[in-house]
Amino acid sequence: MSTTSRRKLLTALPVVGASALGFGFWRMLHGMQNGGFDPRAVNTPQLGHPIPNFSLPGLPASVANADQTTGFNASELQSQHTPILLNFFASWCIPCVAEMPGLRIIAQEIPIWGVAYKDKPEDAAAFIQRDGSPYARIATDQNGRAAIDWGVTGVPESFLIAPGGRILWHNASGLTPQLFDAEIRPLLAPYR
């Protein structure tokens, strides 16, 4: 290829790239107007749908009790005979700290399984052991991959899982006993 035609090709690249971007933006705006595109949408597994597949390790044996080191996976969650409350938390998140006293009260009524999201295992272990862990089982999602499949947008976030692994309820903020009484308790009635 001659120098001039190569130059022509190279100098045309920016306008081609910008046009492609511009076309994309136009499609997005179009989608925002007719509801096909929502930039704030989160990838939530639909309520009533089965849980995503996952397998997460527990806390390392050096910092945790023996029953906290096993972690859990999707099939264990599916094979439970009572509903389970799954709670994503992190030691670095203030609402999670605030949520803990409430979780300890809720834990007397329903088993809570905890997933430490993007947290150092030793920090997570220290966090849950300080005032008594509300969690029946504990797993760690250090790189946040499982949280993506679950559609977790931040911590704390909680899911109510029916026996068999169906998602009954989802909430993207801190849990309180009041919220539990108002929204979760009615859902538990059929399983009692």
Next chain:
Amino acid sequence: MFFGPEEGHFALALGCVLAVFQCAIPLWAARSAKHQRLVALAPALAVGQLIALSLSFLSLILCAVNDDFSVQNVAANSAIAKPLLYKITGVWGNHEGSVLLWTLILALCGGAVSLFGRNLPDILRGRVLAILGGVSAGFQLFCLLTSDPFERLYPAPMDGQGMNPLLQDPGLAFHPPILYTGYVGFAVPFAFAVAALIEGRVDAAWGRWVRPWAVAAWAFLTCGIALGSWWSYYVLGWGGYWFWDPVENASLIPWLTGTALVHSAIVVEKREGLKIWTVLLAIATFSFSLSGTFLVRSGILNSVHAFANDPARGVFILALLAIVIGGSLSLFAWRAPSLTAGGLFAPVSREGALVLNNILLCSICAVVVTGTMYPPFMQLLAGRTISVGKPFFDAATIPLTLPLLLAMGLGTALPWKRANLSRSFTHLRTAIPLTLVGLALCWWHFSGVLPIACGVLSVWVIAASIADMMRRLGLRGGTLRSVLSRARSLPRSSWGATLAHIGAGITVLGLSGMSSAQHAIVEVPIGHTTHLAGDDWTLTSIRHLRGPNYNALQADITVSHNGHVITVLHPEKRDFTSQHQTTTEVSIHTNFLRDLYGVIGDQQGTGVNTTYVLRLHNNTLAPWMWLGALIMAIGGGLSLSDRRLRIGAPRRATALAEKTS
């Protein structure tokens, strides 16, 4: 009222009409020799447009100051009880007002080119003003048609609703004008680039004309970004300074290409090289400024910074962007291949170092653009929602920053055309002891390989800049008199460049220091002590305060080291009951090597079991990040005061004239 909202509205419309003429007349007149005198109308039109927009902006401020709630914008964003300062600054704290401010700054740029650009050839100045006028007209139309700040309400409410306590802060009040001046300032290099493409000629003189405008815009943008980051550090109370949020990235992207532009324009000016590339950078920088800010407002980019989103406005903006960006890039594709290349140089040379700087800065920019645009495009194309966060940006940008810092230290010592690397390195040998000291300190205080590497290299940048300056001054073996006379004869732009490089080094040093910052989130009763970073943080007492329109919870946190009290922090949590908003008042104690940073959160339990959530940060070298940015901007300002740039006369010609006379 003497100058009310209707007059302001009229002034805006008048400004728009003047802008249309400012665009059309010079472009048409410059084409034929017969009408060329009409080109001289452009500066007058630009000044007229500036006056009209100033009046329009002033009238909106008057409406806010006089509590004219018949103006919808004032009713929504102001209130009688608001302090006067925030009534004024609140004018640009919302979408409509900020668009008006944006167009006013654009008009200011046009006015500045008319007044300070007297040394430019008439045709070039006319064309530059025409391009500025065209962009201006577009945005004033946008303001008039979709975001009218003067829209009236009937019946007018008794009081406004704009008392958002989070927005009543001096940092936030002055952040937008400075940031916008940075964004919009790049319109001038853009206009120069388009004018040069129309003319079909880019030469050393063009490089010299365009550079001060780019440097000025760059200095403002640097200040604006730093101010925004500082605001989020001390107001939001998250202890962080940069969140890789789309709004923040939208300001970083033009900063990166703008920094590249400031450097590549030097090569055009001194060596007539990199001409096509510099023109492209000038277009790209302003295009990124435009698309960044306006895409954020259209709501496409999902950000924590909320603006009222309206897809209909988005369509108008996108059409405007298509005309401005698409038009200029098409012109570039059409005309740039015919620009002649010049200025050959060896890979190892000052030009080579500047090319490396451009490649690295543009690579970092490409990373940031990709990370910002990936989520919406992934959702559009594959229907999957994902988020790209700090881990990606850190992993991708830091490795590119390391060679950039290395080259930054070495680059200023290299001669033009062809350099001998080992000889240039010996010039900098005075920098090596300081760098080694930096290595020892970083090794001792920082954790992690990348922060240590960044820290050492930023010390290297500072040391090499100082060493290079010492060499130029002939400090080694020179008398005081010879050093002083050399210091006087060195161009101010060299002083500015040295200062800016030192500032960049200081900022990166601060960033590296922050990577070893430590924090703790604790839920404690009164009297409890937390150990963090070698200090004892004790919650000594809690009190309830009543402010003018809020109730506050104030904590006393005593920070001590081995029993010796360093400071008492007083963070507050304010509850604005009538606005249903709570704000956190961070308490920061700094000794310039670290910030002790305390935040109080919620209260838990009652009676003797009451505990408080506290967040405690020990932020190493935090103030350096903003201090460095300020030094960078001052360096830019110093370089602007260079006589050569102001006069615009080629240096060699004046030197010869002095010799012969």
